[in-house]
Amino acid sequence: MPYYNGTDLLTEPGFWAVHLSRTHQVDEAEPAAFGVKAEDVRALDERLADTERWPVFRIELPGRVIFRVIYRNSDPDFGTDFVLSHPAWRGSFTVTWLDGHPGWPGLSWPELCWIAEHPPPDGRWISEWERRLLLFLPCMGDAAMPGTAVDTVAEALERVGVPEPAGLAARLLAGDEGPSWHHDRNRALVCDNQWGPRSVAPGGRLTPDQARTVARVLTDRPLPFWIENEWTHPLAPRYPRIGHFMDTVLLGSGSLDDEIRDYVDSAEGPDIACRMIEEIQRLLADPGVDDDDLTAFVRAHAHRFIGGSGRRTLQEVADRLDRTVRHPPPPHPFTPRASNLSRLLREFTRSNGELNELVHAGADWLGVLAVRTAVRETDALIDDPAVTDAQMSEFVRSQSWWLVNDSGLRTLELVRAALRRWALERPERSLRLEQARLIAERTLDQTWRRTVDDVIIDDSRIREQPDCWSFGYNTHAYLSTGDPADMLAGNDPLLVDRVTGRPRFDRR
Incomplete structure (x- = not known):
């Protein structure tokens, strides 16, 4: 598809008049409300609807989550898609689409505000609070918006240059009563609008696990701790973050260390882990809670981790969280010589899943140059006679424990094959003929031409x-x-690898 980065369009006169008309509460033919000229609105509308070039607006969220607004300019199927993705997911999820048959809403009001307020500190794309809020405003619908919602949107409009923001903000948030959001028995935030992608209606687009995951990456608030048909411990409402942590994180099949490491490395992130430590310490210091209460609380929601004392189990969780966040393990000795490969294994293959898809997701995020380097690094480890299979297994396990069954060599071969497939499936990212020819000329200089002067291709x-x-x-x-x-x-023919640029003579 002819996608391009549309970030520069955000500063163009008329952009917000066109984009916010997707809420259906204002009309882009009302340029005066946005303080712009009618011809500017028409010009932007034409650019945003160009069937040859589809603008994409991208923001980052904590935990390597990417949220995109895509202008789908496929004639006659025009629309605007709001797409959420994560490197560890097997695919992206469209939380809202706005067209002739819209799928709406995709966000609650608290989620919209959280998205606006949480750009990563090292983010590469749109980070301004007002732009993030207004960009995803057409995606939001919520019957339970607070009384401050109009003021919040008005402040964002004022920052982008709207002359009378209060009245426009009220209109943008007006309309029908709106859909309601609630947490279902799986602790997923769902919507009661049957046309919404996150609806509870039969035949929905998400499994319970997927719905829970989407809700988890769109807010750092703990989900309510309750189950309709199961007993809930009395401490859960007082310490919801701990209850949610035990009930969702500590139910995996890995060791306690592995579960905690995955929790810190996942979309929750170090900041949320630090808050968890503080809440556990408050619980342990609570004079109204005795050892029996703590043991019953832990056993109710993380029974496989407790042998005797709930207090000891919670203190161990807090200590391990603290070590993982504040004292990460030293890098493996192979990391300096295979930094891109190490990063790929560490950041993109933490979750159980199909290896090829996880590696491809990581490659999409890393980019072609890092992928080429990672393949070269993998080649160097595999070809090095001084590196044993046991050392490769230790290296891979130190970055991503679940990938290795018995052979580190086999694992690295699979990762290398997945990276090569990713690169070769994208011809525009593979080595071009002119680049390969330069490599071939240099190789001939270093080999044949040392003894034969007039060797040519x-x-x-x-x-x-x-x-x-x-x-x-x-x-x-x-x-x-x-x-x-x-x-x-x-x-023998001289072969130049289309991924790494590595030359070799075909001596078959």
Whole structure:
């Protein structure tokens, strides 16, 4: 698809008049409400609806979550899609689409505010609070908006230059009573609008686990701790963050250390882990809670981790969280020589899932240059005779424990194959002919031309193969005259890898 980064359009006159008309409470034909000229609105509308170029507006959220607004300019299927993705997910999820048959809403009011207020400190894209809020405002619908909602939207409008923001904000939030949001028995935030992608209606788009995951990455607030048909411990309402943590994080199949490491590395992030430590310490210091209460609380929601004392279990969780957040383990000795591969394994393969899809998601985020480097680094580890399979297993396990069953070599071969597939499936990201030819010329300089002066590439024998470029070569005299006496002997084709640029002679 002809996508392009539309961030620069946010400062163009008329952009917000066009984009906020997606709420259906204002009309882009009312430029005066936005303080812009009618011709500016028409010009922006044409650019945003260009069928040859589809603008995409992208923001980052904590935990490597990406949220995109995509102008889907497929004639006659025009629309605006709000798409949520995460490197560890098997695919993206469209939380809202606005077209002739809209799927709406995708966000509650608290989620919209949280998205606006939480750009990562090292974010590369849109970070301004007002732009993030207004960009995703058409995605939001909530019957339980607070009384301050109009003032919040008005402040954002004022920051982008709207002359009379209060009246426009009231209109943007007006309309029907709106859908209601609530947490279902799976602790997923769901909507009662049957047309909403996050609806509780039969035939919904999400499984309970997916719905829970979407809610989890869109807010740092703990989900309400209750189950309709199960007993709830009396401490749960007083310490909801701990209850939610035990009931959702400590039910996995890994060890306590692994579960806690995954929790810190996941969308929750170190900041939320630090709050968890503080809440556990408050619970342990609560004079109204005795050891029996603590044991019953832990056993009710994380029974496999408790042998005797709930107090000891909670203190152990807090200590391990503290060590994981504040004292991360030292890097593996192989990390300096394989930094991109190490980063890929550490950040994108924490969750159980299909390896190829997880690696491809990580490759999408890392980018082509880092992927090429990661493949080269993997090649170097596999080809190094001084590196044993046991050392490879130790390295992979230190970055992503669940990937290794018995052979680190086999794991690295699978990761390398997945990275190569990712690169080769994108011809525009593979090595171009002119780049490969330069590598081939340098290789001939370092080999054949040291003893034979007039070796040149034979253009008639250049071949494009699925994973490499193949170059034939011979002496200039032979290619000019065809005299067998001038022919090179043993000139195997020179292959240049289309992913890494690594040259080799095909001696098969």
